[in-house]
Amino acid sequence: MARTRRRIPWSDAGFRAATGLAAFLVVGIAVVIGLELFRNSRVPIHEFGWKFWTNKDWDPVNGEFGAYTFIWGTLYSSLIALLLGAPVALGIAIFIVEVGPLRLRRGLGFLTDLLAAVPSIVYGLWGIFVLVPLVRKVETAIAGSRLSNLPIFSGPPYGIGMLAAGIILAIMIVPYISSVAREVLRAVPQSQREAAYALGATKWETIRIVVRYGRSGILGAVFLGLGRALGETMAVTMVIGNSPQISASLFAPQYTMAAVIANEFTEATGDLYLQSLIEIGLVLFAITLAINVLSRFLIWSVSRERRPRPRATPARLPEPA
Amino acid sequence: MTPTELEAPGVTVREPEPRSEDAAVRMETRNLDFFYEHVQALHGVSLAIAENSVTALIGPSGCGKSTFLRCLNRMNDIIPGTRVVGDVLLDDIDIYKGDVDVVDLRRRVGMVFQKSNPFPKSIFENVAYGLKINRTVRRSQMAERVEKSLREAALWDEVKDRLDDPAMGLSGGQQQRLCIARALAIDPEVLLMDEPASALDPIATQKVEELIYHLKTSYTIVIVTHNMQQAARVSDRTAFFMMGRLVEYDRTDKMFTNPGEKITEDYITGRFG
C-alpha cells in the first residue's frame, strides 16, 4: 500500500514541551514584571528607603521624592468610587438576578457590561468636557451654601478635582462589581430561597438571605472593583487636576499614583526622578496584586462552599498505553 | 370506558374513603389539576387530609406527589409558568383565592425539604428566623420558643450548649432535625415533609421517623416518601399516586395488607417503580 501523504510525527514529548514553553512564558512574564520594577527602582530605594512612602514632598527640581501624596490621592479617589459604585452595582445585580422581569434581564446585563467596554480614554474625554462642567456647577452650588464650612467641601469649585475623579471611577467600576456579583447571586443554591419562602418570608426577606449567603463573594466582587479603581490611569488623570497636594476636600485638585506616572514619565530627567516614578509603579503593582488575590480568594470560597465544581473532563486524562 | 381508563388502562380512580367520624379535615383538595406550562402534572386529585394524623403520599418517580405537596403551601408559585385549576382548602378556605395572604399561609402550612437547607447562621438564629420575620413573638420570648422547638425536634440536648455555633457544622441528621425545629418554631398547623429522611443514614432516619410519630399529636403532617416501609411505619393514611392521578387513598394498615387496586398492590410489593 503506497503512502498517500507524509505523516507528521506527533510526539507527546514535543507537545508537552511546546505548550509547556508557552505556559512558562506566562509565568515568566509575571516574574519579569516584578523583577523589572524592582531593578529599575534601585536608585530611589537606595536613596530614600522606607521614607519614600511617608514623604509628602514631590519636588523634582530639588531631587526630593515621596509617594505619600499619590498614595493618599489613589486611596481617596478609590474610596469615593467604592462608596458610590458598590451599592449601585449591587442594586443592579439584585435587580437582574432576583427582582427584574425575565425579559429585561439579559438586555440589562448586556447594557451594564457595555459600560466595561468603553475605553478609559473615552471616559476621560467625556469627563473633561461633560462631567467636569457639571461637577463645577454642583460644587459652585455647594460652595455658596452653608455646607462649604465642612472641610470636605472647602476650596474653590474648580470642577476638576477629587470629586470628578471619584465619580468617573465609580461609573467605571460598576460593571465589574455587578457582573461578578450577578454570578455570585446565581450560585446561591435555590434551596436557600425555598427554605426562606417556606417559612413565610417575603421576597425581600428572601433576598436578604441570598445576599447574606453570598456575602464573601460579593465582598470579593467589591474588592475586584477596588483593584480596578486603584490602577485606573487615563480617565483619572484627565479630571483630577494633577496637583501634588494632600487635601481632605473633594473640590481640591489632587494626584494619584497612576496619574503621576502617566504625566511625568516622559519628562523625567535623571535616574532618580525616573526611577522614583518606577518605584511608585512598584507600589501600585504590589497593592493591586494583594487586592486582586484577596478578591479571587473570596469569590472562590463561595462557590466551593456548597456544590462541587461540575467537570466536563476528568481530572486526569488516561495515559495512552 | 371512562376517559381515565382510556388514558391509563388498568387505573380506575376511586372516590376518596369516607372520613371517619372522629377525624376532622384540616386540608382538602377538590379536583385539583396542575400545569407546568402546557404539561399537566396533576389530574383531578381529590384528597382530604385528617387533622392530627400523618398522611403519606407514595408513588413512582414523577407521579406528581411532590408537586401535589407543594400545592398545599403554594410553593409552586415561585416557579414561573405554573397553573392551578380546582380547589385547595385549608379549614374550608380556598388558599388560591385572590385575597389570601401567601406569606401567612406559609406560616400556617410549614415545609421541610428533602435535603436540609439551614441558613449560614448560628443554630439559634436558624430556629429564630421564622419568628423574627413573622414578628409573632417578642424578643424576650424568643429564647423560650427556640428551646421549645428544639425540644420538639429532639435536638435540644445535643445543641443546648452550642446554640451560637454555626448550623452548617452539624451532621446531616442533626441539620435535618434543625430544619424541622425551624419549621416548628412558627407554630404551623400543618407540616409538609418532602422525603425528609431520604438523604439520611439509617440511625438518623429512625430518629426522624420517631419524631414524626410524636409530632402528630400536635400537628397535621403530610409526608412524601418513596420508601414504602417508612410509609407503613409512620403514617395513619396513605395516598398512592400514579401519573398525576390519585389511585387509592386509605388507612395505611388496610392499604398495605389488603389494597383495593391491583396496581397499588403491584407497586407496594415492588413489582414496579
Add this chain to the structure above:
Amino acid sequence: MSTLCAAAVVLALLPLGFILFYIVSRGISALNPAFFTKLPKPSGETGGGMANAIVGTLKLIGLASAASVPAGIGAGIYISEFPGSRTSTLVRFCADVLNGVPSIVVGIVAYGLVVLPMKRFSAIAGAVALAIMMVPIITRSTEELLRLVPVSLREGALALGASRARAVWSVVLPSALPGIITGVLIAVARIAGETAPLLFTSFNNQFWAPGLDQPTASLTVQIYNYAISPYDDWHRQAWAGALVLVAIVLAFSMLARVATRRLERMNVG
C-alpha cells in the same frame, strides 16, 4: 426596595447613555473623509486627520496579537491538558495576577524591556506592552473552553490510536476553536482602547511610521494629546477619534458575541 434597585439600574445606564450620546453627536459632526486620510496638522492649524493614528492602532493590535495568541493558546492548552500539576496551578495564578496589573505598570515594564535597550520609542515596544496584557486573557478563556469539550471526543480520538498531541490538535482544538476565537476577539477589544501602556512605549508620531522601530501614532494616544490641548479644532477631532475608537471596540465585542452565540448553537459543551 424594588424601586431602589430599579433606580440603581437607571443610575448606571444613565452615564452610558450620556457618553454614547456625546460621542455620537460631537464625533459625527467632526467626522469627514479628511479624518481618515490626512495626517495631523501642526498645532493650531485646522484640518488634518488621524489617518496615521488609525493605521498605527491596527498595526499595534496586529503585532500584539501575533505575539500573544500563540503563547496564550499554548499556555491555555497546557493547563487544560495537565490540570493537576503544580505548574498548571502556578500558571493559572500568574494569569490571574497579570490580568490585574494596571496597564500603566505594564507600560513601565515594556519601557524597561524594549525602549531602554533600543534607545528609542517603537511600535515593537507598544506591541510588547499590549501583548503582555492580552496573554492572560487568552490563556484563561482558552482553558475554560477546552475544559468544556466532552471527554468522549478526546477518548474517541485516543481510542483510534491518536497520540495525545494529535487528539488535541485534530479533535479538541477544532471543536473549541470558535470559543477560542471569541476569547481572542475579547482580548483585542480590550487592548484596542488602551492608552496608558502606549504613552511611553510607542509614544506618538505626527507622521507615518513605516517599519517597526519608530515611534508610532495610535488612536488612543492621539485622542489623549488632542483632548488635553488648548485647541478647539483638536478637541473636535478628539471626539471624532473617540467615535471611531468606540466603533472599533464595539465591532470586536459584537463579533465576539456573535461567535459565542454561534458556538452555543453548535453545541460544543
